[in-house]
Amino acid sequence: MACVRKKKILRRINPLWKTKSGFLLEKLRNFRNMVFFRNMTSDIKKLSGSEVEVSIEVSAEEFEKYYKQSFEEASKNFSMPGFRPGKVPPEILKENISSEAVLKKTAEHTIQKTYFPVLREKKIEAIGRPEIFITKIAKGNSFCFKVKTAVLPEITLPDYKKIVLDTREKEEFTVKEDASEEEKGKMQQKKRMKILEAISDATEIDIPDIMIKAEKEKMLGELKASIENMGMKWEDYLAQIEKAEEELKKEWQKDAERRIRYGLILRELANKENIQASEEEVDADVEKILKQLSAAGSNASDIDTDYLKSYTYGMLRNEKVFQFLEIC
Known part of the structure; x- marks a missing residue:
C-alpha cells in the first residue's frame, strides 16, 4: 500500500515520471x-x-491464426x-462447416486487421x-491482396x-442598411462563394475518380431524401423528369468536382491557419441537432452519432474559415 502511495506521489512531484512512463509505452508500441x-x-x-495501390502479403502462419479464429466463430x-x-x-x-465460407470470412478478417x-x-x-x-x-x-484507394x-x-x-475590390458586396x-444572409453567402471560387481558380488539384464517384452518390442520396421528404416516390420523380439515375450523375460531373475542390480548399485553409472547432462547440451543436431530430419523431438509436459529430465538426470549422477569410 505504501509502495502504491509512493508511486502516486512520485507522479505528482517528478516531471520525469511521465516522460519515462511515456518512453516505455512508446517502446512497447514500437515492439x-x-x-x-x-x-x-x-x-x-x-x-x-x-490514387495509390497498396499490395500486402500476410505470412502463412499469420493467415492460419486468422483462419482458426474464423473457424471458432463459425463453430x-x-x-x-x-x-x-x-x-x-x-x-x-470440420465435415459440416464449409471451408470456403471460413476462408472467405478469414480473408475479410485479415484485410480488416492488416490494411488500416x-x-x-x-x-x-x-x-x-x-x-x-x-490475388492469392x-x-x-x-x-x-491489393487495395486501390484514393488519397x-x-x-x-x-x-x-x-x-x-x-x-473585394472587383466585386460589390454592399448591403442596404434597411x-x-x-437579404444580408444571401449577400454574405454570395461574398463567401466568390472568394472561394477565386481561390479555387488559382489552385491546382488532381481529384481522384473515386472521390468524384463518391460525391455523386452523396448528391444522389441528398436528392432522394429531399424528394421523399416532399412525399413523392423516387421512381415517380425519375419518371416525371424522364431521366435515369446515371443520367443525373453525368450531369453532376462539374458540380461534384466543384464541391470536392471547395471542401479540400477549406480543409487546407483550416490546417494552414490552425482553425479548429472545439469539442465543446461540437457537443453543443450535436445536442441541439439531436433535440430537433427527436422533436421531429426520429429515434435516437437510428442516428449515427459518430458521423453526426464528424459532420458537425466540419460545418463549424468551415464557418470559422469563412469568418477568417472575411477579415484577413
Missing part, C-alpha cells in the same frame, strides 16, 4: 508494431489521379440435432471506398490573402 509487421510485407505504388454458431450449442465434436464440425495498420504506418490518408482485389488465397499459404490530393494554396483583397436578415 508490438515490429512483431505485427514482421508477419507481413507491403508495397505502395503511386497511380495517376491521386459457435453451428447447430446440429443431438448436440448442445458449442458441444459439437471437432471432426463433425499499414495505412497508418505508411502515413497514407486514404479516402473514399477502396477497391479490394484478392489458400489454406496453408500466405494471403495476398487526399496534395494542395498548394495560392496567395489567398491577396486573392481575398482583389475579390435590408432584411434574409
Whole structure:
C-alpha cells in the first residue's frame, strides 16, 4: 500500500515520471508494431489521379491464426440435432462447416486487421471506398491482396490573402442598411462563394475518380431524401423528369468536382491557419441537432452519432474559415 502511495506521489512531484512512463509505452508500441509487421510485407505504388495501390502479403502462419479464429466463430454458431450449442465434436464440425465460407470470412478478417495498420504506418490518408482485389488465397499459404484507394490530393494554396483583397475590390458586396436578415444572409453567402471560387481558380488539384464517384452518390442520396421528404416516390420523380439515375450523375460531373475542390480548399485553409472547432462547440451543436431530430419523431438509436459529430465538426470549422477569410 505504501509502495502504491509512493508511486502516486512520485507522479505528482517528478516531471520525469511521465516522460519515462511515456518512453516505455512508446517502446512497447514500437515492439508490438515490429512483431505485427514482421508477419507481413507491403508495397505502395503511386497511380495517376491521386490514387495509390497498396499490395500486402500476410505470412502463412499469420493467415492460419486468422483462419482458426474464423473457424471458432463459425463453430459457435453451428447447430446440429443431438448436440448442445458449442458441444459439437471437432471432426463433425470440420465435415459440416464449409471451408470456403471460413476462408472467405478469414480473408475479410485479415484485410480488416492488416490494411488500416499499414495505412497508418505508411502515413497514407486514404479516402473514399477502396477497391479490394484478392490475388492469392489458400489454406496453408500466405494471403495476398491489393487495395486501390484514393488519397487526399496534395494542395498548394495560392496567395489567398491577396486573392481575398482583389475579390473585394472587383466585386460589390454592399448591403442596404434597411435590408432584411434574409437579404444580408444571401449577400454574405454570395461574398463567401466568390472568394472561394477565386481561390479555387488559382489552385491546382488532381481529384481522384473515386472521390468524384463518391460525391455523386452523396448528391444522389441528398436528392432522394429531399424528394421523399416532399412525399413523392423516387421512381415517380425519375419518371416525371424522364431521366435515369446515371443520367443525373453525368450531369453532376462539374458540380461534384466543384464541391470536392471547395471542401479540400477549406480543409487546407483550416490546417494552414490552425482553425479548429472545439469539442465543446461540437457537443453543443450535436445536442441541439439531436433535440430537433427527436422533436421531429426520429429515434435516437437510428442516428449515427459518430458521423453526426464528424459532420458537425466540419460545418463549424468551415464557418470559422469563412469568418477568417472575411477579415484577413
